[in-house]
Amino acid sequence: MPALSSNRPISPLPRTFYARDPRRVARELLGKVLVRKDSHGPRTARIVEVEAYLGQNDPAAHTFSGQTLRNAVLFGPPGYAYVYFIYGNHYCLNVSCEPDGKAGGVLFRALEPLTGIEQMARSRALTIKNPRDLRLLTSGPGRLAEAFDITRERDNGTDLTSSDSTLWIGSDGLPPGPILLTPRIGITKAAHLNLRYLLRGNAFVSGGRASQVRRPLPRTKL
DNA sequence: ATATCGATTATCT
DNA sequence: GATAATCGATATG
Numbered sequence: 001m002p003a004l005s006s007n008r009p010i011s012p013l014p015r016t017f018y019a020r021d022p023r024r025v026a027r028e029l030l031g032k033v034l035v036r037k038d039s040h041g042p043r044t045a046r047i048v049e050v051e052a053y054l055g056q057n058d059p060a061a062h063t064f065s066g067q068t069l070r071n072a073v074l075f076g077p078p079g080y081a082y083v084y085f086i087y088g089n090h091y092c093l094n095v096s097c098e099p100d101g102k103a104g105g106v107l108f109r110a111l112e113p114l115t116g117i118e119q120m121a122r123s124r125a126l127t128i129k130n131p132r133d134l135r136l137l138t139s140g141p142g143r144l145a146e147a148f149d150i151t152r153e154r155d156n157g158t159d160l161t162s163s164d165s166t167l168w169i170g171s172d173g174l175p176p177g178p179i180l181l182t183p184r185i186g187i188t189k190a191a192h193l194n195l196r197y198l199l200r201g202n203a204f205v206s207g208g209r210a211s212q213v214r215r216p217l218p219r220t221k222l
Numbered sequence: 223a224t225a226t227c228g229a230t231t232a233t234c235t
Numbered sequence: 236g237a238t239a240a241t242c243g244a245t246a247t248g
Contacts, residue, residue: 051240053240060240061240062240065234068233068234069233070232070234084232084233084239086231086232086241087229087230087231087238087239087241087242088229088230088231088232088239089229089231089241089242090241092240094240107240109240127242127243128242128243129243140242141240141241142242143241143242152232184240185240186240186241187239187240188239208223208224223247223248224246224247224248225246225247225248226245226246226247227243227244227245228245229241229242229243231239232238232239233238234237234238235236
């Protein structure tokens with residue numbers, strides 16, 4: 001059964017949550033809730049798919065070749081939004097991990113809409129024909145960014161640990177359910193590493209069925 | 223259902 | 236000048 005919307009209060013995750021290896025952060029972010037607060041009212045969605053990027057040792061990471069203006073947030077303190085623009089078309093959301101000075105991050109790849117679905121649909125209606133199809137709202141990194149009106153200009157550097165922010169991450173206490181580990185999607189470098197984390201059987205995971213037929217999370221792994 | 227392709231621009235070599 | 240952590244449209248089986 002899919003995770004359902006709960007009316008439990010959502011409390012922000014502390015900065016210490018993010019001050020760890022991105023693999024651990026990625027795994028534990030599954031089931032948590034992304035919140036957008038603005039004049040349209042709250043949008044919330046459950047995190048169902050993420051990928052870990054390992055900083056200086058990871059050829060696929062934006063931080064592989066060192067710090068630049070664009071990736072500075074990933075080298076800074078943990079718990080802040082890193083938003084980048086890709087293919088001349090899409091924004092993607094990450095959260096910085098590891099202690100200040102060490103690079104690392106987690107990419108948000110798919111969400112399950114909970115509340116504020118009408119506003120997500122309005123934001124996505126600019127691009128898609130059928131904003132009534134919930135899967136099309138937030139199933140993919142570019143899609144979820146558009147559904148939440150996430151842009152580099154507005155959100156890069158936002159503190160995601162504060163419920164005073166217009167964008168933040170919290171927990172409503174629901175357990176995430178079974179987690180699967182697969183290769184990352186859409187990259188050319190270090191494409192074989194199992195650094196994509198998803199909730200097993202969740203309908204909002206991106207990439208179709210083939211990308212979900214992989215292995216359970218090993219107990220010994222981060 | 224799967225494959226291929228074009229869009230469109232910030233960033234880095 | 237080439238590339239990119241993508242998406243949506245179109246073509247084909």
